[in-house]
Amino acid sequence: MPQRSVVEATNPLREGLRIKQSPEPCVMVIFGATGDLTHRKLLPALYNLALEHPLPAGFSVVGFARRPYTDETFRQQALDSINEYSRQKPVNPQVWETFASGIHYLQSDFHNLAGYEKLNTLLNKLDQERGTNGNRIFYLSTPPSQYAEIIQQIGAAGLNRNRKGWTRIIIEKPFGHDLASARELNRQVGKVFKEDQIYRIDHYLGKETVQNILVFRLANGIFEPVWNRRYVDHVQITVAENLGLEGRGGYYEESGAIRDMVQNHMLQLLTLVAMEPPIAFDPNAVRDEKVKVLHALQPLVGRDVMNNSIRAQYGPGFVGGHPVPAYLEEQGVSLNSTTETYVALKFFVDNWRWAGVPFYLRTGKHLPKRVTEIAIQFKTAPLMLFKRSETHGQVEPNVLTLRIQPDEGISLKFGAKVPGTDMQIRSVNMDFFYGSSFVRAQPEAYERLILDCMLGDSTLFTRRDEVEAAWMFIQGILDEWANEDRSTIHTYESGTWGPQAADEFIWRDGHRWRRP
Amino acid sequence: MTQDITNRAKPNIPWAGKTVHMERVEEELFRLWHMSADNMRISQNLHVRTSVLNFVICAHDIPSAQKASAILRNLSSTHIARVTLLILDTSTNAPTDVTTWVTLRSFSIISDIMRHAFEQITVLVSGQAVHSAANIIQPLLKPDLPIYLWWLSDPVSENDLFRRIASVSNRVIVDSNDFSAPGQSIGTLSSFAENFPDCAVSDLNWGHITPWRQLVAQFFDTTEFQPYLAGIHTIEVEYAVAPLSESGGVALNPTRAWLIAAWLKTRLSLLPKSSSEQDADKVNIFIRPRTQSDIQPGSLCLIRLTSSLDNHQAIFTIDRGDDAEHVLTQVELPLANRPQRAVSMATTHAVNELLHEELEILGHDHSYEDTLHEMYALFAR
Numbered sequence: 001m002p003q004r005s006v007v008e009a010t011n012p013l014r015e016g017l018r019i020k021q022s023p024e025p026c027v028m029v030i031f032g033a034t035g036d037l038t039h040r041k042l043l044p045a046l047y048n049l050a051l052e053h054p055l056p057a058g059f060s061v062v063g064f065a066r067r068p069y070t071d072e073t074f075r076q077q078a079l080d081s082i083n084e085y086s087r088q089k090p091v092n093p094q095v096w097e098t099f100a101s102g103i104h105y106l107q108s109d110f111h112n113l114a115g116y117e118k119l120n121t122l123l124n125k126l127d128q129e130r131g132t133n134g135n136r137i138f139y140l141s142t143p144p145s146q147y148a149e150i151i152q153q154i155g156a157a158g159l160n161r162n163r164k165g166w167t168r169i170i171i172e173k174p175f176g177h178d179l180a181s182a183r184e185l186n187r188q189v190g191k192v193f194k195e196d197q198i199y200r201i202d203h204y205l206g207k208e209t210v211q212n213i214l215v216f217r218l219a220n221g222i223f224e225p226v227w228n229r230r231y232v233d234h235v236q237i238t239v240a241e242n243l244g245l246e247g248r249g250g251y252y253e254e255s256g257a258i259r260d261m262v263q264n265h266m267l268q269l270l271t272l273v274a275m276e277p278p279i280a281f282d283p284n285a286v287r288d289e290k291v292k293v294l295h296a297l298q299p300l301v302g303r304d305v306m307n308n309s310i311r312a313q314y315g316p317g318f319v320g321g322h323p324v325p326a327y328l329e330e331q332g333v334s335l336n337s338t339t340e341t342y343v344a345l346k347f348f349v350d351n352w353r354w355a356g357v358p359f360y361l362r363t364g365k366h367l368p369k370r371v372t373e374i375a376i377q378f379k380t381a382p383l384m385l386f387k388r389s390e391t392h393g394q395v396e397p398n399v400l401t402l403r404i405q406p407d408e409g410i411s412l413k414f415g416a417k418v419p420g421t422d423m424q425i426r427s428v429n430m431d432f433f434y435g436s437s438f439v440r441a442q443p444e445a446y447e448r449l450i451l452d453c454m455l456g457d458s459t460l461f462t463r464r465d466e467v468e469a470a471w472m473f474i475q476g477i478l479d480e481w482a483n484e485d486r487s488t489i490h491t492y493e494s495g496t497w498g499p500q501a502a503d504e505f506i507w508r509d510g511h512r513w514r515r516p
Numbered sequence: 517m518t519q520d521i522t523n524r525a526k527p528n529i530p531w532a533g534k535t536v537h538m539e540r541v542e543e544e545l546f547r548l549w550h551m552s553a554d555n556m557r558i559s560q561n562l563h564v565r566t567s568v569l570n571f572v573i574c575a576h577d578i579p580s581a582q583k584a585s586a587i588l589r590n591l592s593s594t595h596i597a598r599v600t601l602l603i604l605d606t607s608t609n610a611p612t613d614v615t616t617w618v619t620l621r622s623f624s625i626i627s628d629i630m631r632h633a634f635e636q637i638t639v640l641v642s643g644q645a646v647h648s649a650a651n652i653i654q655p656l657l658k659p660d661l662p663i664y665l666w667w668l669s670d671p672v673s674e675n676d677l678f679r680r681i682a683s684v685s686n687r688v689i690v691d692s693n694d695f696s697a698p699g700q701s702i703g704t705l706s707s708f709a710e711n712f713p714d715c716a717v718s719d720l721n722w723g724h725i726t727p728w729r730q731l732v733a734q735f736f737d738t739t740e741f742q743p744y745l746a747g748i749h750t751i752e753v754e755y756a757v758a759p760l761s762e763s764g765g766v767a768l769n770p771t772r773a774w775l776i777a778a779w780l781k782t783r784l785s786l787l788p789k790s791s792s793e794q795d796a797d798k799v800n801i802f803i804r805p806r807t808q809s810d811i812q813p814g815s816l817c818l819i820r821l822t823s824s825l826d827n828h829q830a831i832f833t834i835d836r837g838d839d840a841e842h843v844l845t846q847v848e849l850p851l852a853n854r855p856q857r858a859v860s861m862a863t864t865h866a867v868n869e870l871l872h873e874e875l876e877i878l879g880h881d882h883s884y885e886d887t888l889h890e891m892y893a894l895f896a897r
Contacts, residue, residue, distance in 0.1 A: 010742070011733055011736045011737055011742070011745070012745075012783045012784075013729070013732060013733035013736060013745075013780075013783050014733050014737075015783065015882075015883045016881050016882065016883030016884065017726070017729060017730055017733060017883075019730060021737055022733075022734045022737045023737075024737070024738055024739060025738060051860055053727070053730055053731070053734070053859060054734075056734065056737070056738060057845060057847070057854055057855050057856070057857035058854060058855055092860050094839070094841075094842045094858035094860070095842075095858055095859070095860050097858060098855075098856070098857045098858045101855065102855070128852075129855075130854070130855055131738075131740065131852075131854045131855075133739070133740060
C-alpha cells in the first residue's frame with residue numbers, strides 16, 4: 001500500500017466534527033521501551049490519546065528492549081509511569097483496562113535478528129487479533145548510538161516492507177552528532193525506509209505555541225507586510241534554561257548548547273519566523289520553505305565564527321535561591337572540558353526578505369529563568385517629532401514578542417502618551433496571553449506528534465534535507481571552535497543572563513539583549 | 517434620560533450588583549474597572565480583560581437568570597467581554613418597567629495570580645417594555661464584537677420575542693434537552709434557521725451528543741469498515757427514561773435520540789448511491805426508551821448500526837451499559853469481532869463545558885442545521 005501523506009477525510013460523518021480524522025488501528029513498537037523517554041513521555045502521551053478518544057479500538061503497543069520483562073511487568077510499569085507523568089490523573093480504570101490489553105513486551109538485544117523475527121510473528125498475530133491490518137510505527141527511543149543497528153535489523157527482518165498496511169519510523173533527536181554523522185544516519189535509514197516513511201521528531205514543533213507562529217504570520221493580514229528587512233531592525237531568539245545538567249553530565253559533555261539546542265530547536269524556530277509563506281499547508285510545501293531559509297543562512301566560517309559567536313560555561317552562583325556549582329565541578333564533566341553551556345550567535349539570512357537583518361540567537365543553562373521567546377524589533381519611526389525632553393529617552397523601538405514558554409502569548413511594545421497636559425511619552429506593552437483567551441488544556445507535544453505520525457501527516461517533522469542543511473550551518477562553527485584553545489570560552493556566573501562578552505558582542509551593533 | 521416608569525419597589529437581586537440607570541451603565545462600569553485596577557496594584561494579581569464577544573442570556577424569571585449567572589462562574593472559557601443578562605417578566609399583571617444592575621466578575625484562571633474579569637449587566641424588563649427588549653439591549657452591547665444569545669427556555673414566545681432578539685444576534689444557543697414542547701420548539705428553530713441565515717443556531721444538546729457522534733464517525737475512519745457505511749440499513753437508538761415510580765408522570769424529552777437519528781439520516785443521504793447499496797430513505801430507524809434509573813432521563817444509552825455488504829453483516833455498537841461515565845464500543849464482523857473498547861464520557865456532561873464549546877464557534881454548524889431540519893421532518897411524520 002502506498003504511504004499516505006495527509007489523509008483527506010472521506011467519511012461524511014466527520015462533517016462539522018472538531019476531530020477531522022482518527023487514525024487507522026496500528027501497532028507502535030517502541031525500541032528502548034524501558035527507558036526514561038518511554039516512561040516519562042511516550043506512554044503517558046499514548047494513554048492520553050486513548051483517554052481523549054482518537055486512538056482506535058485495536059491500537060497496540062509493543063515494548064522492545066533488553067530487560068527480562070513480561071507483558072504483565074511492562075504493563076505495571078507503564079501504569080506506574082502514567083500515574084506519575086500523565087497530565088490526566090488519576091488513571092481511569094476502565095480506559096486503562098482497554099488500553100493495557102493492547103500492551104505487549106518483547107525481550108531482545110537490539111543486534112539479535114531472532115528478536116526481530118519474533119517481533120514479526122507478534123505483529124502478524126496482533127494484525128489478526130486486534131485488526132491492526134499491517135499498520136506499524138517503529139519508535140526509536142534508544143540512545144542514538146543504537147539507531148543504525150536497529151534500523152539495519154528492521155530491514156534484515158523485512159519489517160520495513162509491508163503489503164497490507166503502512167510502516168513508519170519515528171527517530172528521536174539528536175539526529176547525528178555533526179554533519180558527517182547526520183548524513184551517514186540518513187544514508188542508513190534511507191537504505192531501509194523511504195523518506196515518506198521517516199518521521200524525525202523534534203518535540204518543540206509539537207508545542208501549540210510554536211505552531212501558533214505559523215498561524216500568527218499566515219492567518220493575519222497585518223503582520224506579513226512588515227515582516228521583512230524594510231521594517232525589521234533585528235530578531236532575537238532566546239531559549240533560556242534555569243536548570244543545569246540534572247545528572248546528564250556525560251551526555252551533555254558530548255553535546256553542548258549548540259548541538260542540544262541550536263542545531264534543532266532554535267533553527268526550527270528561526271525557520272518558522274523567517275520562511276516565506278508556503279504554497280499550501282501541507283508537509284512538503286511547508287518544509288520546502290523551511291529548507292530554503294536554512295540554505296539561505298550566511299555561512300559562518302573561519303574568523304567569522306569568532307566574530308559572530310560567543311561560547312561560555314557557567315561558573316558557580318545562585319539559581320532559584322540555591323547555590324549551584326560551576327560546570328567544571330559537575331559530575332561527569334572533564335576538568336578541561338570545552339563544552340559550551342551558553343552560546344550566542346549572530347548571522348544573516350541571505351534572501352530578499354531578510355538581507356541585512358541580523359538574527360541573534362542565545363541559549364544557555366543556569367540562566368535566571370526558563371523562557372523561550374522570539375522578539376522582532378522594528379526600526380524606529382523615520383523622524384522623531386517629539387523632543388528628547390518629552391520622551392526622556394524612553395521611547396523604545398516597537399518590539400513584537402512571541403513567547404513560546406512559559407506564559408505563552410504575544411506582546412507588542414509601542415509608545416503612548418502619558419496622560420496629562422504636557423507631552424510625555426512612554427513605552428507600553430500590549431499583551432495577549434494565550435491562557436486569557438483559550439483555557440482549553442493543551443495536549444503534550446508528543447501527543448500531537450504521535451497522532452500526526454499515525455495519520456501520515458509529516459508537516460511537524462524534520463525532513464532529510466532540513467536536518468542536513470541545519471548541520472551544514474552548524475558544522476562551520478563547530479570546526480572553527482575545535483581549532484581554538486580554551487581561552488576563547490568565557491565564563492558566566494550562574495543565575496545571570498550570560499557572560500559580559502555576550503553583552504559586548506551585541507552592543508557592538510548598537511543593540512542589547514532583551515531581558516525576558 | 518430614562519425615568520422610572522413606575523414607582524413600584526425594585527426587586528432585590530444582590531448577585532446582580534449595583535442598581536444604576538441605564539444611561540449610566542458605561543460610566544459605572546468605568547468606575548468599577550478603575551477600582552479593580554487599584555485593587556490589582558495592591559494585590560499584585562493579574563486581571564485579564566478580554567474582548568472577544570458579547571454574551572446575552574435571556575431568561576423568563578429571576579431564579580433561571582440567577583442559575584445561568586452562577587454557571588458563568590464555572591465557565592472555563594475566558595472569552596466573554598460583557599454579559600447582558602436579560603430577564604423578561606412576561607406575567608400579565610407586571611407594570612411596564614426597566615431596571616438595570618451592573619457588576620464586575622472576576623474568577624481565577626490558572627491560579628489565583630491570574631484572574632479573568634468581565635462585566636455583567638442585568639436588565640429586568642416587564643410589562644410593555646418586554647416587547648421592546650431587543651431594542652432595549654442594543655445600546656448595552658460592546659461594539660464590533662459578535663453577539664451570542666443563550667435562550668434559556670423554549671424558543672416559542674408571545675409576540676415573536678425569540679425571533680426579534682435572536683435576529684439581532686450572530687449566534688443563538690438553546691438547549692433542546694430542556695424544551696417542554698420539543699416538537700413545536702424544534703419547528704420554530706428550524707424555521708428561524710431557514711429564514712435568518714445571518715444568525716447561526718446551536719444547541720447544547722447537540723454538544724452533549726458530540727462525543728457519541730465522534731465515536732460513530734470513528735468506526736468509519738478505518739479503511740476496513742468504510743464500505744459498510746453505505747450498507748447501513750438499520751439504526752437503533754435508545755435513550756434513558758426513569759422507572760415509572762421515579763418519573764412521576766413527567767413528560768419525556770427524547771431529543772438526544774432524535775438528534776442522533778436525524779444526524780445519521782442526513783449524513784447517510786450524502787453518500788453516493790449504487791444499486792446494491794441502501795438508500796438513506798429506506799434506512800429503518802428505531803428509537804426506543806430504556807428504563808435506567810442511574811442516569812439523567814433523555815441521555816443516550818445505545819446506538820447500534822447494522823450494515824450489510826455483499827451479504828455480509830456488520831454491527832457497530834456503542835453501549836452505555838450500567839456505567840454513566842463510560843461507554844463500550846464494539847464491532848461485530850462476519851468472521852471476527854474486534855476488541856471491545858471502554859471510552860470515558862466523563863467530561864461531556866456539564867452545561868458550562870457545553871457552553872464553552874459553543875462560545876468557541878462563530879460560524880454556522882451546517883451539520884447541526886441540516887440535522888435540525890431533518891429532525892423537524894421526523895417529528896412531523
